[in-house]
Amino acid sequence: MKTIINFLFFIGISAVYAQNSLSGKITDTNNQPLLGVEIYSDQLHKGTITNEDGTYNLQNIPNGKVTFNFSFLGFKTIAKEFIFNNKNISFDVQLEESVFKIDEVIISTPFNKLQSENVMKVERLSARAIQKTGATTLSEGITNIAGVSQVSTGTSIGKPVIRGLSGNRVLVYTQGIRLENQQFGGEHGLGINDAGVAGVEVIKGPASLLYGSDALGGVLYIQPEKFVPENTTKLNVSQRYFSNTLGTNTSLGFKSSLKNWQFLARGTYAQHADYKTPDYRVTNTRFNEKDLKLGIGFHEKNFSSELRYNFNNSKLGLTEGIGEQTKETHLETPYQDIDNHIISLHNHVFFKNSKLDIDLGYTINNRQEFEEHHDHAEGETEEEHEEHEEAEAALDMKLKTFSYNTKYHLPKFGKFEVLLGVQGLHQTNTNFGEELLIPNATVNDFGVFTTANFEWNDNTSLQAGIRYDNRGITTERHEVAHEDEIHVFEAIDKSYNSFTASFGAKTMLFNTITSRFNVASGFRAPNLAELTSNGVHHGTNRFEVGNNNLVNEKNLQFDLSLDYNSEHFELFANGFYNKLNDYIYLSPTGEVEDSAPVYTYLQENAKLYGGEFGFHLHPHPLDWLHLESSFEMVIGKQDNGNYLPLIPANTLKNTLRTEFSNEKWLPNGYASVSLHSYFKQDNISEFETATPAYNLVNLGVGGDILISKYTFTTSLTVNNLFDKKYINHLSRLKPDNIFNPGRNIVLGINFTI
Structure with missing residues (x-):
């Protein structure tokens, strides 16, 4: 380095x-x-x-x-x-x-083109659009993108799901580097606060060519907020209130730019009580979060650089069912205390006709879990016992990751653009607590790739690439005593290799329909939990046994996208077929250990298929009126006939939205009502139960209020207007028959001086 x-x-x-x-x-x-x-x-x-x-x-x-x-x-x-x-x-x-959506420049793809010019279709949601949804977390906010959902535990913990794939199959990028914070766990959220985020881009499908292992199912690319224009200084304050959790989210940001230097700093604090269903509060789903983001940019001569740092501390309650009904925010055991440190350094070196990008990242994830201990040590008083409980974490893991990503953009040759890249990481996991979920381990990744873009003519573009990756995993042997038994984590030394490739084409059909066809292969090396687990995972209430004979997951996905746009009407249809070889899944053995059912990891070929379809009507001369509708579906099955677990239900979303503007008192005003219909999900795995259909109605209104020379951006959102009782199929609390949140009124205000 x-x-x-x-x-x-x-x-x-x-x-x-x-x-x-x-x-x-x-x-x-x-x-x-x-x-x-x-x-x-x-x-x-x-x-x-x-x-x-x-x-x-x-x-x-x-x-x-x-x-x-x-x-x-x-x-x-x-x-x-x-x-x-x-x-x-x-x-x-x-x-x-x-008239419709603003054409955005896509950062997550190799050549950073406008979406209308891009061979690969990428969905994007701006920070302002996310806040209009009234989402409590960033993971919840992105579920408004068709084809994206989340596996959730209450309101605090959510993991993105892209077309039925989640966990280590979806790679998360933040500040331009890969996020590594124990994504394997069912009880682990993103660990990224939505304050200081400019927007989110989603690649739906294999992106291993660009990002390596773990991008088999797609990529969630979180863009940090931009620096202000040069010779400008701004102070930003935002506040949101959530009625359901009695929660608050307060953020203060400062940004300033000189001729060659840019600075930004943002601090955020969020606090929420237990979330409320129509009938009860779900005990110990409370959480609080502290977030600090810093950035320094520098540009001079033929060189520019950007250094960013993000610290996030989250304390997340882990519910054990419905208990005492309180509005307290002080966490009870069990709970998680998670620290994330993310440091990124982005460098661009400009030559006469080419460019070199060097991105370096370092992340530290410290995950602690505190549990209630019922037995006193010999001679220990009640007060000493309580202090001992608070001071020591039963689970204490520290994950450190250094990552690098170097890309050289060759001089453009005619209509050809070519990029060469080298990526990799060095990662260590160390345990300090008495409990082990995964052993001490070292992971090394190395990948090389090239991709090219060819502009056939003004309406047709082709893009193709190839990549080679190697992942090495070594672990230490551990013996852990638990309830008079010894759980053994055997040492492993494994190496996984893979070639991946992709090809895509974009062209115009009948001069009105933009068509995109992409075929891409992806791979994912088994993670540490799948290889080495030997104990109870409390968040999922399972005794999991790893399998060190697992091989790479590999997939081949076909995507077809059609978009029709006229002055007052937009229509889109996205279809996909995803063939997965050696899909890794958990299967019950029928045994019970430590009072929990035993599951082990197996592999089976599988397939997922489905798509997203919708339209946007903007009738003339009613320029203020918008009618939007989208339908999304995905079916996942193993070759043995069993359905895959955690596949979202088919969903139909309809929104009626108006836009209005009064330059004197309410510019950029809007009002909306939406109906989200979730169909019955009965295509379920052998350890799931069917989920009935339900409908949710949401309202939103807001705009910019002008007072003197200041602009106050306001929003009022009411989610689940009629306080509907329902359970989402991807809720981790579904096996305990615990409802999702009831009505939630979210009030937000944001102003800049």
Whole structure:
């Protein structure tokens, strides 16, 4: 790592100083200047906005290829690549109004193109859209993307599910690096607060070519908030209140940018009591969260860099059923105390016709679980016993991960763009508590890949790539005494290898329908829990036994996407077929150990298929009216005929939304009512039960309130308006017949000075 840092420092100080600038004027199609258009480069972490006369001016841009995005609410985004070579460039542009969704630049794909230009279809949800849903957590918020759901434990713990796949099959990226925080566990959430997040991108399908193992089912790419335009300073305050959990979420952010430096800092605190169903509160589902995000950006000469740090502490109650009904926020045992430290360093080195990206990451995840101990040590008083309980964690694991990701964008050759990449990580897991879920272990990943994009013509693009990966896993042998028995974690030394490839094509059919076809292979090496478990996992109430003979999961997925857009109507249809070889799953043995049923890990070939379909109607001349509808379905079966577990129910979502704007007192106003219909799920695995159908009605209203020179962004959301009793099929509390939350009124306010 020291060698890489020295190399970057050498490039930064030895590059020739580049006096490049980009300036121009931005107007609408009526040649009227647009005030507040954002001109931003994700490569430089730098941008500006237009003045009242629509003009802009950006200085000190490095030599080489740099892409700038021109975006403004209600208008189509433009992404333009410029080649700088010690010169000033003038660029004037007219922005066209956008009736439907704003065309976003996609960061999670290799060539960072607009979604309309991208070969792979990627869904994106902005931070503001997530907050409009009234979601308690980020994981809950992204379930509003078709094809995405979550395995949840109450309101505090949620794991993303993409087209029926979850856990280690869905890779999470945050701050541009992979998140490693014991994703194997059913009782582990994201550990990412939605404050300080700009948006979320979702790749639905194998992304192993770009991200390696664990991206077999898809990728959740969390984008951090941007720096403010240069020579700007802003202070942001936001507050949300949740009636169901009597919860609050308070966030304070500060951002400032100079000519070459950018800074940001954000602190957030959230606290929630036990969530309430229509009949009762679910005891010890309370939780609290502290979150700190810091960022420093620097750009000079032919080099830009961005350093970010995120600390998150979450204390999560683990319910053992319905008990004392209180509104307390102090946690009871059992509960988890989780610390996440995420450090990322992103570097871009610009050459004349090419670019080198070097991303480094270091994460520390410390997971502790505190349980109630009923037996006193000899000679220990009641007070000493309580202190002992509070001071020592029964489960105490520390996971440390260093990751690297280097990509070289070769000079563009005609219509070809080519990227070469090297990725990897070094990871250690260490236990400090008396309980073990997984042993002390070391994991090393290494992968090399290349991918190319070819623009056949203005309407057709092709993209293909190939990759090789190696994962090595070594563990220590452990013997753990539990209830007069010895549980043995045998040492293993395993190596897993895989080739993956992908091919995709985008073209226009009949000059009106955008069609995308993608076929990609993926793989996932078995995780430590699947290989080595030998004990009770309290969150799932199972005694799990690992299987060190497991082999790689591999899949091949076919995707077909069709999009039709006219001035007042949008229609989409996404279909997929996913063939999985050696799918790893838990199967009951019929035995009981430590008062829990014993499950072991087996492998079987399987398949998943389904899709998402929907439309968006914006009738003329009712420009303020929107009717949106989407249907999503997925079926998962093993080749032996059994259904896969934790497959979400088919869902139909209908939303009637109005948009209005009064420039004097309520710009950007909106109001919506939605009906979410969840169908009966009876395609279930052998250890699941069927889930009946139910309907939920949600309301939302909000907008910007102008007071003096300040803008207050407000939102009022009512989820589960009629206080419906229901249990989601993916709820971890379903086996105990515990309902999901009842009515929840969420009030939010956000203002910037």
